[in-house]
Amino acid sequence: xxxxxxxxxxxxHLLNGWKDIAAFFGKDERTVKRWEKQRGMPVQxxxxxxxxxxxxxxxxxAWLNMRGTQPGLDVRVLPRVHSGLNGARSPGDAHEPSTAxxxxxxxxTYLWQKRTRASLTEAVDILQAAVALDPDYAHxxxxxxxxxxxxxxxxxTTQKLGYIRALEAVERAIALDPALEQAQTVxxxxxxxxxxxxxxxxxxxxxxxxxxxxxxxxxxWFAEALLFAGYPREALAEIDQAQHLDPQSRSIISAKAYIxxxxxxxxxxxxxLLKLASNEPDYQMAYKGLTYxxxxxxxGGRYLExxxxxxxxxxxxxxxxxxxxxxxxxxxxxxxxMAEAMLDAAKHNGETGEVPAYGMAHLYALNNDASxxxxxxxxxxxxxxxxxxxxxxxxxxxxxRTTPQFLKKVTQMGLPLVA
Numbered sequence: 467x468x469x470x471x472x473x474x475x476x477x478x479h480l481l482n483g484w485k486d487i488a489a490f491f492g493k494d495e496r497t498v499k500r501w502e503k504q505r506g507m508p509v510q511x512x513x514x515x516x517x518x519x520x521x522x523x524x525x526x527x528a529w530l531n532m533r534g535t536q537p538g539l540d541v542r543v544l545p546r547v548h549s550g551l552n553g554a555r556s557p558g559d560a561h562e563p564s565t566a567x568x569x570x571x572x573x574x575t576y577l578w579q580k581r582t583r584a585s586l587t588e589a590v591d592i593l594q595a596a597v598a599l600d601p602d603y604a605h606x607x608x609x610x611x612x613x614x615x616x617x618x619x620x621x622x623t624t625q626k627l628g629y630i631r632a633l634e635a636v637e638r639a640i641a642l643d644p645a646l647e648q649a650q651t652v653x654x655x656x657x658x659x660x661x662x663x664x665x666x667x668x669x670x671x672x673x674x675x676x677x678x679x680x681x682x683x684x685x686x687w688f689a690e691a692l693l694f695a696g697y698p699r700e701a702l703a704e705i706d707q708a709q710h711l712d713p714q715s716r717s718i719i720s721a722k723a724y725i726x727x728x729x730x731x732x733x734x735x736x737x738x739l740l741k742l743a744s745n746e747p748d749y750q751m752a753y754k755g756l757t758y759x760x761x762x763x764x765x766g767g768r769y770l771e772x773x774x775x776x777x778x779x780x781x782x783x784x785x786x787x788x789x790x791x792x793x794x795x796x797x798x799x800x801x802x803x804m805a806e807a808m809l810d811a812a813k814h815n816g817e818t819g820e821v822p823a824y825g826m827a828h829l830y831a832l833n834n835d836a837s838x839x840x841x842x843x844x845x846x847x848x849x850x851x852x853x854x855x856x857x858x859x860x861x862x863x864x865x866x867r868t869t870p871q872f873l874k875k876v877t878q879m880g881l882p883l884v885a
Contacts (some may be wrong), residue, residue, distance in 0.1 A: 467694060473764065481521045490526065508661070510848060522630060561642070567600035571609055578613040581717055582748060583622040583780075589613040590622075597638075603644035606822040611635035612683070615652060617850045620750070626850035626867060629660045637704075647677035651684040658691045659855065662880045682712035690721055694855045695882055698728045720751040724758075728859050732759055743775070750779050762861035766804050767795045784815035788829075805832040820848065824853040828862045836866035840875035847879055858882065 481487045486741035491498060501507040509521045509554025524555045563571065568591050577589035593610040597603060597746040607883045611632040618628020633656055639649040671688040678684065685708035692701035705722045712718055719742055727735040733793065736759055753776035762766035770792050777785035788811045809829040815821045823846035830838030839857075846854045857863045857876075866872045876883060 472504075481523055481526070484519060485527070487519070487521050490523065493760055512562070531713060561602050561604065563600050563603045563606070567596045567603050569605060570596035570599065570619070571603065571606045574606075574613065575609050578616055579715070580610065583620055585640055586613055586617040586620055586622040590617055593643045597635075602642060604639045604646050604649065607635050607639035607642065607644060608652060611639060611652045614778065615655065616682060618850075624850065625852045629656055629850065632656060633660075635720075636792040642709045643878055645677055647674040647681050650674035650677065651687055655687050655691070658694075660850070664691075664695055664882065668695065680711055682708045682715065682718065685711065686715070686718050686721060689725065693725050693728060694858055696858075698725055702729065716746050716749055717751065720749070720755060723755055724751075724859065727755065727762075729761055731799065732762065736757060743772075748779065750776055753779070758859065762864075764801065766792075766801045770796065770804070775845070782820060784812070784820040786822070787811045805829070809833050822851050823849055824851050824856065827857070831857075831860070831862040831866050834868040839866050840872050842877065843881075844879055847881070854881070 469615045481490055482497060488495045498507065498848065502509050509519045565822075573590045574593035574596060577585045577592065577803045580586075590610065590613045593606055593613055596606040597610060598727060600606065607667060611634075614623075614628050614631040614750070616628070617623045618625040618632075632652060634654045636649050636656070639646060640653065643649065650670055654667045654670035654674060657663040659669060661667075668688075668691060671684065671691060674681070674684045675688060685704045689701040689704035690710060691706060692698070702722070702725050705718065705725055708718045709715070709722060723735040723738040723742070726732075729832040735755070739752050739755045739759065742749065743756065746752060752774045756772040757769050760766075760772065770789060773792075774789050777789060783802060788808050792804045792812035795803035795805070799806075809832070810822050810830050812826055823842045827842035827846060830842060843854065845855055857867065873883065
């Protein structure tokens with residue numbers, strides 16, 4: 467859960483209205499409206515409006531390539547998403563990057579592995595310079611895709627813009643080298659967490675793992691997808707391999723702690739997260755995991771303690787007011803009072819967007835309000851907020867997660883249904 471601001475934005479490659487979407491495909495409006503209804507073409511509607519639609523150009527291109535070419539469609543107008551699932555790299559085709567581009571690639575890779583807003587912003591800049599120097603350097607394009615994806619996840623840019631730019635970079639990487647497992651891994655991550663194509667994504671993760679069983683990134687991101695697809699034991703096996711391959715990665719350690727928490731091993735998860743928080747005080751994932759863990763235990767004081775540490779990393783007046791209200795509510799009326807006071811404080815700021823939609827969904831769920839939780843979870847999905855899938859493991863949703871109203875809404879959104 468994040469109660470801070472959503473991060474800086476940028477320009478999206480949006481098509482506004484049916485006319486633009488139809489022109490993009492070279493079809494009439496009736497055809498593309500039929501594709502949405504019958505074939506699941508991804509479009510979105512403005513909240514609170516009727517009939518006003520928009521779509522991401524790259525999301526439409528990805529959908530097209532996953533569906534297969536439609537009869538009579540001129541695909542020359544589209545950027546292809548080269549799946550590379552059957553691609554093979556010939557030994558003689560290996561690209562030798564320039565020395566300058568390789569040095570930039572190594573520096574950018576080091577920076578994205580740190581996973582902070584500042585390091586990810588710098589990594590994007592450096593890796594853009596690398597691919598500008600050597601446009602045929604597939605590894606650099608892949609690293610740039612990773613940096614863009616993580617920049618969205620960690621708030622250096624919006625989640626949506628991060629995915630769009632990651633897709634652009636990984637398209638180029640796979641076109642250059644279909645057998646590059648990290649590129650396949652990035653595309654699988656996009657398919658799972660952005661395009662909501664779960665089965666296809668899991669197959670691609672398996673393909674990437676076959677290409678290189680010793681890729682820590684592949685094992686790591688495959689484990690996270692397996693967790694949210696409802697396979698926590700299989701996720702644990704993958705994350706164990708990832709940790710063996712890269713024992714120093716704090717993101718792998720935190721992912722393993724989350725998986726252990728989902729499997730009910732909260733004691734080991736707690737030890738790992740507390741140690742990680744102590745050794746890596748600027749790492750937000752440790753604090754978020756501890757908020758979930760102590761909330762599940764019913765320890766409101768510790769929950770608020772680590773929520774306070776989480777929001778302190780990226781200070782926000784709204785988040786501070788919510789934490790302070792929670793402490794007062796807990797002191798006067800226990801956990802129920804804490805939940806009510808936090809939601810009341812959040813409502814004063816929720817309309818402005820200063821509190822992310824998932825943060826609002828978390829607080830509504832904490833108050834056992836299934837309708838409010840589902841409504842704001844949908845809003846979080848529409849905004850491409852990175853925490854959306856957390857409802858599967860977030861203990862605030864324990865009661866509302868199984869209500870018919872909530873389950874129906876989740877099904878309509880296309881999110882995974884996990885008991």
